[in-house]
Amino acid sequence: MDPQTIIARRIARELHSGMLVNLGIGIPTLVANHVPSGIQVFFQSENGLIGTGPIPEQGMAHPHLTDAGGRPVTALPGACTFDSAMSFALIRGGHVDMTVLGGLQVDANGHLANWMIPGKMVPGMGGAMDLVTGAKRVVVAMQHTAKGKPKVMRQCSLPLTSLRVVDLLVTEFAAISFPDGRATLLETAPGVSVEQVKAATEADLVIPGKVEEMAL
């Protein structure tokens, strides 16, 4: 299984029926492909849609129905649309049960940096700062390292997205949570040892007595 699929499948296990969920671009988008059967989740697209469906079939795209990246999507039965003020009232107001976002860095306390690399990449934060600040649960989907360098840091060197600490970080190596603001290893991916996770992580990890294997 490739790293992105491991991450997306593990995060999909966090979904429960009735949840309102916002998926960021990149790996988070893939989570929608792995929703466990029998579960109905409402996916929000922050450009003004609840009930985002899959990419339309060839020739079926509607110019007024897109995701937050401007790509054509479909709307599932029961979908609804609204303006951007409503969309961010849902996000900031704590009505979104879970958001899944990509990450550049996560630190030992659970702070996320995911919106800029000073001097290199300044795309703007879009909705990320509001999502991390306002969603009930924040899950980060990111690869454990970038070109061999750790992304789970003692302290983020990149500008933070929010002071709010994330709830869960899922990489292709591990699931890490942040109880009391301390990075704690919950699970390792199949075939990955605790030592391997520690070696690929700059932050000090709390290792509980029992670390489960990620169920995928």
Place this chain on the structure above:
Amino acid sequence: MRTVSIEEAVSLIPNGASLMVGGFMGVGTPERLIDELVRQGKRNLVIIANDTAVPGRGIGKLVGAGLVAGTVASHIGLNPQTQAQMMAKTMAVELVPQGTLVERIRAGGCGLGGVLTPTGVGTVVEAGKQRIDVDGKTYLLETALRADFALVHAFLADYLGNLSYALTARNFNPVMAMAADTVIVTAENIVPVGLIAPDHVVTPAPLVDYLVANG
């Protein structure tokens, strides 16, 4: 409300004007107004919008033609021309979290001086802003935004100027229609009064100053 031609609508806009432009990655952007702004060569525009789309689409056309002096937006990552002009300092760019941007515009249209938001506290967004604690929670004071003109795209406009929008093309449009001195609207369809049911009118007619004729 007056019905005007596309040429007349854009002739109302002077060089240096501030424009709120509806749309999200070009979806729901009044494309005909953009094309006419480029054709008439309006310069030194200040654009307030969610994003600057991509080169060759929506606001991206204004950026590509070098007509934009300043931008207030939440995301410019998909338009390399905006990034290049920002780096070259030929365009001033203020990046604002998306939820804060829309609330600042909403405040501007609602007679409010600003809003208190937890978004951005403790980040680079906080620089130069006032922190205010309310009931033990910390917020940033984000001030209201208004513009000289709002350029709005609707799905339906009736002959009076009542507007409704389509799917995700609604986005910033109805909020911006409240927050500018002059509101100029294009619509996919201009329909008789009564065809938009009262419950389905999103932007009431008295907010619209000019409706651009179709055809």
